[in-house]
Amino acid sequence: MSLYSIWKEDPSQIRDKRVDQIIGFAGDGNLGDKNTAPAEFRAFLARIPSDMLESYALDCLTTSFRDSGLALQDIVNEIAHRLGFEVEPGRYRGTQKEIGHDGIWRAPDGHVIVAEVKTTDAYRLPIETVANYRRRLMKAERLIDEASSILVIVGREDTGELEAQIRGSRHAWDVRLISIDALIRLMKIRQELDDPGAEARIRSLLVPHEYTRVDEIIDLVFSTTEDILEEGAEEAQRDDAEAERNGEKKKRETPVSFNSACAERISEQLGVDLNKRSRITFADLDANVIVTCSVSKEYNDPKGSGYWFAFHPHQLEKLQQAGSAFASFGCGSPDQIALLPLDFLEGELEGMNQTERENGDRYWHIQISKEGDRWLLRKRKGEVWPEISDKMLLRQ
Numbered sequence: 001m002s003l004y005s006i007w008k009e010d011p012s013q014i015r016d017k018r019v020d021q022i023i024g025f026a027g028d029g030n031l032g033d034k035n036t037a038p039a040e041f042r043a044f045l046a047r048i049p050s051d052m053l054e055s056y057a058l059d060c061l062t063t064s065f066r067d068s069g070l071a072l073q074d075i076v077n078e079i080a081h082r083l084g085f086e087v088e089p090g091r092y093r094g095t096q097k098e099i100g101h102d103g104i105w106r107a108p109d110g111h112v113i114v115a116e117v118k119t120t121d122a123y124r125l126p127i128e129t130v131a132n133y134r135r136r137l138m139k140a141e142r143l144i145d146e147a148s149s150i151l152v153i154v155g156r157e158d159t160g161e162l163e164a165q166i167r168g169s170r171h172a173w174d175v176r177l178i179s180i181d182a183l184i185r186l187m188k189i190r191q192e193l194d195d196p197g198a199e200a201r202i203r204s205l206l207v208p209h210e211y212t213r214v215d216e217i218i219d220l221v222f223s224t225t226e227d228i229l230e231e232g233a234e235e236a237q238r239d240d241a242e243a244e245r246n247g248e249k250k251k252r253e254t255p256v257s258f259n260s261a262c263a264e265r266i267s268e269q270l271g272v273d274l275n276k277r278s279r280i281t282f283a284d285l286d287a288n289v290i291v292t293c294s295v296s297k298e299y300n301d302p303k304g305s306g307y308w309f310a311f312h313p314h315q316l317e318k319l320q321q322a323g324s325a326f327a328s329f330g331c332g333s334p335d336q337i338a339l340l341p342l343d344f345l346e347g348e349l350e351g352m353n354q355t356e357r358e359n360g361d362r363y364w365h366i367q368i369s370k371e372g373d374r375w376l377l378r379k380r381k382g383e384v385w386p387e388i389s390d391k392m393l394l395r396q
Contacts, residue, residue, distance in 0.1 A: 003027075003044045004286075008273055019056035019075075020065040031070040033091050038074070042089065045078040047285055049275060050191055053078060054184050061119060061155040061180065073117045076153050076180070077103040079187050080115065082277075083206075084108065084199050090115070101133045104142070105151075107203050112143040119155040127169045134174070149208050150175045153183060176208050194279045196314050259293040261334040266291055266326070269339070269393055281318055290322035294366070295330035306378075307331040309366040310355075316346075331368055335395040338368055338375065338388055351383035 003026045007014050014022060023029060026044065027036030045053065053075055060072040070092045081087045085105035094100020103115035114137065116130045130150055137143050152175060154162060166175050186202050193199065263282040267274045272289050274282035283290045292315050296307040309329050319325035325342040353365040367378035368388070375389045 003040045004047055007044060007048065018063060019059040019071050020063065020067070022056070023067060023071060031067040031092060033093060042074055042078070045074060046081065047273070047275060050082065050187060057180050057184065069119050072119055072155065073102045076115065076117045076183065079183055080105045082187050083190055083203055085113070085203065099133050099136045101137070104137070109200065110147050111207060112148040113151045113206060114148065115151050115153060117153045127166060127171055127175065131171045131174065151206050152177045153180060155180045173208055176206055178206065190278070191276060192279050194281070194315070258295050258330055258334050262293040262295065262328055262330040262337050263291065265334050265337060265393060266293070266328055266339060280315065288323035289325070290319055291326045291328055292319060293328050293330065296332070298332040305370040307368045311364045311366045313362065329366060329368060337393040339391055339393055340388065348377060348379065348386060351379035353380055
């Protein structure tokens with residue numbers, strides 16, 4: 001039984017174990033360039049929650065075991081994958097014939113990062129050696145000079161000596177430096193966003209820049225804030241409209257957030273293992289299933305309970321990438337979830353209300369109402385409102 005199969009069948013066997021113990025469950029139990037364990041270990045890392053990745057990284061940095069540096073290399077590469085890079089794992093140990101990079105990270109815009117992972121900066125990093133990896137990759141036509149760089153990832157934040165070493169080298173403009181802790185924070189930020197543009201700006205921070213002008217950093221801060229607050233702002237607008245109808249002033253409440261709880265229920269319903277990929281998107285890589293989980297609190301409606309959601313084109317595009325896809329909408333709590341197959345929702349979008357922002361972006365309004373025992377998907381005036389009672393996951 002593979003490592004991931006053990007995890008999927010009984011997570012309790014694995015969740016509290018250290019990463020060195022986890023490696024013992026994989027293949028022949030040893031990480032090596034010709035061993036069977038790495039493939040199982042990497043497949044397992046790709047399918048576990050991000051908090052476990054963080055815990056395993058800490059294990060590698062605080063616990064002395066034989067393959068700690070090799071395990072950290074795989075963990076860092078998985079973090080890069082969750083930041084939207086296409087990752088090619090490197091060798092654990094270099095040879096004269098093989099290029100000894102720790103990973104090649106390809107961004108969607110074509111930029112390529114050659115990664116070098118170090119558990120400590122207690123010794124001088126041979127920058128020239130890493131630069132030579134990059135030159136050999138260019139010679140092999142696997143990357144080009146103007147669209148590639150080096151990223152050094154170290155296991156601590158106190159990197160003053162290493163920074164000085166890089167600044168003093170002739171490769172300073174090709175190299176960026178980040179701690180494991182900061183890289184994990186970027187992964188967490190990415191996981192709480194649902195904006196592909198913000199994801200691209202996060203990746204850009206890992207590429208060498210001359211930061212006399214700090215516009216790109218400011219853009220990232222604002223885009224991150226906007227994405228996190230977007231749902232709250234839309235709920236607030238709905239609150240204001242409701243209060244106005246009732247002739248009262250209503251104090252704005254904190255936006256609801258039970259997306260992950262909805263994903264857990266849907267996992268049980270579909271018999272899959274959904275893991276969080278962004279604030280709204282969850283996926284099971286093995287089953288090729290993607291689900292978006294949007295949530296709304298209950299709003300007053302003349303005919304019964306009403307719930308309101310925003311559905312964005314980039315969410316639709318993400319769902320279209322999967323073999324099996326659903327858009328789910330948590331109505332007030334995880335006890336009431338509309339689980340809409342993608343082909344059904346696509347057929348109804350044309351009749352939905354839309355909002356266009358000043359920047360030209362559009363999104364659909366998904367409105368769900370409960371009238372007695374019937375659940376309805378509301379559409380524009382004059383459109384037929386389909387009943388979706390048979391698509392509801394209800395818990396009494």
